[in-house]
Amino acid sequence: MSEEKQLSYSEAIQRACASITRFPLIPVRGVPLMSLIANNWDSIWAFRPDPSDLLIATYPKAGTTWTQEIVDLLLHNGGAEACKRAPTSLRSPCLEFFSPPPIPSGLDLLQNIDLPRIIKTHLPFQLVPPGFWENKCKVIYVARNAKDNLVSNYHFDRMNMYQPEPGPWEGYIPKFMRGELAWGSWYDHVKGYWVEREKKNILYLFYEDMKENPRREVERIMRYLDLSVSDEVISRIVELTSFKNMKENPMANYTFVPVPVFDHSISPFMRKGEVGDWRNHFTPEQSKMFDEDYERQMKGVNLPFRTLI
Template structure:
């Protein structure tokens, strides 16, 4: 398999991709003079500019063969997308460099006043089968996905690392609501007041339906522990028979280091007026256990108490370190 970093160095036209990103993100609401607010869809807080056009999402037509990649925010979404794209392209890096992640695998609920910039518009221009990203809790996934029998890959991450990553993302992403202090943000997370709602409800919703629907439930920590094993599981779920050399190559080319250097996956072409990289990078650490650098002993004790109560009836095997 071609080494990703070497191939990028020789072949990547950065200026063309930067131009495309700048064009895509010239949005009326994205001047970042003010951060967005949240509104609700069926009791779930969402960015207000998504909610304004919710009917388009609700009525989205999925087709047989479409694949949905679902996650709570900051749980390994882009990582999963890139692995899936490489699997579907037999590990061919060049094919996966055809466009940025969000163009190859559009964000379902990303909706704007300019319809040409929405995920749905992009999806409607693509021939099935399509790979589609969402952060929607399972009850908000358009019914057409279930009616068509679409497969779903759900990536879950332990809540402590999730909230830490989400906090730094919201500090950096100037289109998101003002995060406030770490203590304030953690409190909002525990109350389910961040965009896309309660982490607890999100992970439990997909877990409960994993045997009733075609859902492959993955864990971020498992992927970090043994990438090749999890890549193999995904490939088998997708009906792809790949040689071990290809499996190994996909795992190698989707490490955190490789992804961070991949301009088609690292969102590096989003302008600094949207992503304040002086605050944080889009791909910051990608570690298991970074929560220890943020939670005070008191915060951890309170969080542990809530976690035990909220997860008592749903034994999802999350790990907080590996």
């Protein structure tokens, strides 16, 4: 993306800041979505991807940006400069993103990107536009264990002024359990892609596996994309996408988004990136309550999540 386009995008964000508000959630086919998304749902559902498009799908705060950066680096043979050409959100736009004018929507941004495109979404499986399946697009799904995902999402909702006010921690847990947050139920989300993974040729990854052995998972992504890069390039990608390096990379850490939208003084977009941080938030009573509900909601689905590594 040209420097001129980056500048115009930054200017659009600045101009839109005057109308920033915590947008309410509106159900779309039973899934709560921010009103800006719900009000533009028909155009999102009608999106027709190219067969070469790659979709990266996650529940929010499950390793989305990390995976976007890995894929972009793989497609550019590990070239660090290529991946600093523009912020992550411009290099691989969010399909369903809508914002107050004049900020361009995800659909607008996708029209100006050369094929093959990397497309991000937080939509649950049943809300993914059918064109992705009809055109047999490759899809990478990343899932993160429920407790860490809840903690990360809570802090994100605190600093993201687009999202509804999260309220106190003790009240946020039951909202997560009931699926009353943006993009709906974590349980339905991770199960939806899991049960369809073989039929739809979805590469299903786990955040905990990526943390435990990032090189192994980068190689899995490479093979899925039918790419072949050298061991040296793989090592460089692993290093460039470490949490420390991404947190310091202004093209990946979302510090380009102004304070009226993302208030990094409340919580940084990239906060800890750890497995097991939930232990610093859940009381023993909360953990017991959550575990009992988890067993009920995940009964009969053999999803191998790990809350510690």
